[in-house]
Amino acid sequence: MRREELALSKTELAKAAGSSITMVSKWEAGMTMGIEYAAKICEKLDISLIWLYYGGINSSATCVTTKIPIVGNTQAGPDKEWFNLDFPAGFGDSYIDFPAKGRNVYALKVIGDSMAPRILEGEAVIVDPDSEPATGEEVIVRLESGDVMVKTLAAIRNGQIFLDSFNNGYSRMTFPLSEVSCIHPVIGVARSSKIKTA
Structure with a gap:
């Protein structure tokens, strides 16, 4: 090693x-x-x-694509139609050049300042739905209601998920796991200057 x-x-x-x-x-x-x-x-x-x-x-x-599609933002997230299309590679109006191992990697543009200064509004988070989320790391959480957010995964216990913001001005969020549609790990952050139009 x-x-x-x-x-x-x-x-x-x-x-x-x-x-x-x-x-x-x-x-x-x-x-x-x-x-x-x-x-x-x-x-x-x-x-x-x-x-x-x-x-x-x-x-x-093993790097399938370097064009990671931006398929939504952290308030709206990927729409259900996109999820139903089984994460098509390259699907999106804008993209980020980024080395990716899997064809399902996608990106979301960040809205709001809850993760600042770690992740700034206008930047994009790069997400791998095929990786396992880890405590203490950033994740994208989609709720059954359709709400999508980027947060730090604080814990999963007693049937609940606990999410923190990097910005101390925001309180911890807690949701029953039954309300969570998916949890996907963030594997990178792209500055706004790296976002390109398809």
Whole structure:
């Protein structure tokens, strides 16, 4: 393992990534790492981003598309029609050039300041519905009511989901899991300048 070869602790790697020791352990156990974290870690590990994110020099072939469709915003989210189309690659009026492993990766434009300054209004969150959400990381939550939001997953327990905002001016949100349609992990954030029109 590269971290051990360099005699780096999980604490040092977590600090470099801007994440937690728990997440480092999960990444090392095989959980998919968001490319935003990989970009921060590769310099610390003195390896290429492609090697770290895709697992080796030849595995970049698993990158299905670099055009991630923006299919809605964090207030409206992807409409039900889009979900029913089984996440078609490239479907959207605007997109972000971004290396993605799976064809189902999508993006949402951020509305509001609840996640500022971590994620700013006008930026886009890149979401992988095929990855597992992790406590302490950003997620997109869609409720059965149709409401969609980007939040930090604080906990799931006793049949409820607890969501935090990065902006301290917002209170913790709690919903029964029965009201949650889906929880998808955010794997990256694209600045507004990276958003292109199809």
